[in-house]
Amino acid sequence: MKPFYITTPIYYVNDKPHIGHAYTSLACDMIARFKRLDGFDVRFLTGTDEHGQKIEKAAATKGVDPQEFVDEVSQSFRNLSQVLNLTNDDFIRTTEHRHKQAAQHLWNQLVASGNIYLDEYAGWYAMRDEAFYQEDELIDGKAPTGAEVEWIKEASYFFKLSAWAEPLLEYYAKHPEAIQPESRRNEVLRFIEGGLKDLSISRRTLRWGVPVPGDADHVMYVWLDALTNYLSALGYPDDGYQQYWDQAIHMVGKDIIRFHSVYWPAFLMAAGISPAKTVFAHGWWTVEGEKMSKSLGNTVDPVEMVETYGADAFRYFLLRDLSFGQDGDFSKTAFINRLNTDLANAYGNLCQRVLSFIYKNADAVIPTPAEITSEDKALMAMPKSVLGNLRNAIDHFHLHRYGEAIWQVIGEGNRYVDAQKPWSLKKEDPVRMATVLYALCELIRQIAILTQPILPLASAKILAILSQEKSDFSALEVALMPGLKIDEPQPLFAKYV
Numbered sequence: 001m002k003p004f005y006i007t008t009p010i011y012y013v014n015d016k017p018h019i020g021h022a023y024t025s026l027a028c029d030m031i032a033r034f035k036r037l038d039g040f041d042v043r044f045l046t047g048t049d050e051h052g053q054k055i056e057k058a059a060a061t062k063g064v065d066p067q068e069f070v071d072e073v074s075q076s077f078r079n080l081s082q083v084l085n086l087t088n089d090d091f092i093r094t095t096e097h098r099h100k101q102a103a104q105h106l107w108n109q110l111v112a113s114g115n116i117y118l119d120e121y122a123g124w125y126a127m128r129d130e131a132f133y134q135e136d137e138l139i140d141g142k143a144p145t146g147a148e149v150e151w152i153k154e155a156s157y158f159f160k161l162s163a164w165a166e167p168l169l170e171y172y173a174k175h176p177e178a179i180q181p182e183s184r185r186n187e188v189l190r191f192i193e194g195g196l197k198d199l200s201i202s203r204r205t206l207r208w209g210v211p212v213p214g215d216a217d218h219v220m221y222v223w224l225d226a227l228t229n230y231l232s233a234l235g236y237p238d239d240g241y242q243q244y245w246d247q248a249i250h251m252v253g254k255d256i257i258r259f260h261s262v263y264w265p266a267f268l269m270a271a272g273i274s275p276a277k278t279v280f281a282h283g284w285w286t287v288e289g290e291k292m293s294k295s296l297g298n299t300v301d302p303v304e305m306v307e308t309y310g311a312d313a314f315r316y317f318l319l320r321d322l323s324f325g326q327d328g329d330f331s332k333t334a335f336i337n338r339l340n341t342d343l344a345n346a347y348g349n350l351c352q353r354v355l356s357f358i359y360k361n362a363d364a365v366i367p368t369p370a371e372i373t374s375e376d377k378a379l380m381a382m383p384k385s386v387l388g389n390l391r392n393a394i395d396h397f398h399l400h401r402y403g404e405a406i407w408q409v410i411g412e413g414n415r416y417v418d419a420q421k422p423w424s425l426k427k428e429d430p431v432r433m434a435t436v437l438y439a440l441c442e443l444i445r446q447i448a449i450l451t452q453p454i455l456p457l458a459s460a461k462i463l464a465i466l467s468q469e470k471s472d473f474s475a476l477e478v479a480l481m482p483g484l485k486i487d488e489p490q491p492l493f494a495k496y497v
């Protein structure tokens with residue numbers, strides 16, 4: 001099986017999870033699920049970023065020991081996997097031994113290749129971004145991101161980032177797929193073309209971090225530490241990490257593209273490792289038209305959303321409503337509309353009217369078809385025929401198109417039911433009714449196979465009602481067996497006012 005590796009950013013544990021974290025993780029989960037169904041050997045990684053000044057301060061504010069603090073908050077991110085029904089194969093924490101070891105190994109590689117030197121850093125630092133800024137980057141005394149900055153002057157190890165501008169530009173010229181979407185790629189290229197300054201990669205006035213090998217007075221800069229998680233989870237530097245690494249896809253929000261597409265590939269190249277295959281930066285959600293912030297109290301809590309609407313509904317909205325890569329707005333009205341229109345009225349209704357009808361009027365077994373018309377054939381061929389488009393949507397990160405393509409087929413399914421009127425055929429032509437119902441079961445079965453990456457719970461329910469065990473994409477090629485029992489269908493999706 002071909003290896004496939006996809007990662008979320010590792011989340012800061014200074015606060016509990018919100019919709020932004022849920023979004024990045026869900027996008028990765030959708031892709032990971034699709035790839036598994038499509039026969040790939042998938043590794044899907046998420047985890048928590050637990051070092052740095054921000055976390056140290058958050059722990060101090062709460063009056064607890066940093067380790068105790070990160071243990072607790074990290075657990076709420078681990079729980080998010082259950083809540084959102086994520087299929088991550090691993091969960092990495094930067095306070096784990098396996099990670100610290102890998103980070104120190106990478107550091108040693110950078111030293112060995114002559115990319116690290118000791119000097120003094122004098123400049124601005126924004127704790128919120130965990131980033132260094134030059135004087136000329138500040139806007140009204142703040143970081144360009146709006147974060148507060150403080151002046152820092154201390155001994156620091158530096159990474160020779162300036163030497164990597166040319167190699168990075170050459171690499172990106174040869175690998176257009178390495179930064180996506182294109183607008184982000186251009187943004188990164190302009191930044192590199194502007195010239196790169198050497199990067200401070202250690203802190204002396206901070207204790208909460210991975211110790212710099214050979215100099216216990218310093219801890220590693222939290223981004224160098226954090227980025228290494230993508231390798232440490234694969235067992236780097238031991239053999240065997242490479243096969244997944246070669247296929248690595250980093251899904252990130254647009255705010256952290258520079259760390260992933262400038263610093264990270266430069267560290268990697270300097271250590272003799274090839275950069276990740278792709279970094280994809282998605283957009284940001286606002287909430288009811290406003291920037292989400294704790295002070296406004298408008299953060300969307302994924303746990304509450306799932307408790308109220310179910311994991312599938314929340315997943316479906318996030319992965320369908322927003323053109324993936326763009327910014328978008330989370331509004332309650334749009335959310336409810338989509339659940340009602342697409343889930344309850346379109347998909348739910350198709351399944352409910354067909355499966356309940358069979359349960360009540362056709363002995364609760366999948367009917368045996370008689371003469372199959374060209375219309376029936378076309379209907380049953382439809383879901384299979386969109387698999388190519390779905391693959392394309394996944395491989396090109398057009399995640400919103402996934403649902404679009406399937407819901408067209410669902411629309412056709414509902415039109416077929418209206419046109420064929422199985423309820424009238426019951427008396428007029430029971431043989432034809434059996435064929436129509438068989439065609440519809442076959443349609444629903446295939447749709448349920450295809451909707452698994454986006455609606456895993458509902459798909460599993462539908463496949464169980466139809467007594468289907470095999471559900472990867474190869475099952476699309478094997479026609480549905482008539483005569484199997486149909487369990488009593490329950491409504492799949494609620495309607496909301």
Ligand code: MSP
Nearest residue numbers: 009010011012020021049226227252253254284285
């Ligand atoms: N710890 C770093 C990442 C290190 S990766 C080696 C970090 N963590 S974070 O918790 O602040 O953010 C994680 C992700 O959440 C980012 O991809 C960010 O873009 C995303 N989001 C945070 N708020 C968001 C929205 N409002 N909307 C969409 N995504 C947003 O950065």
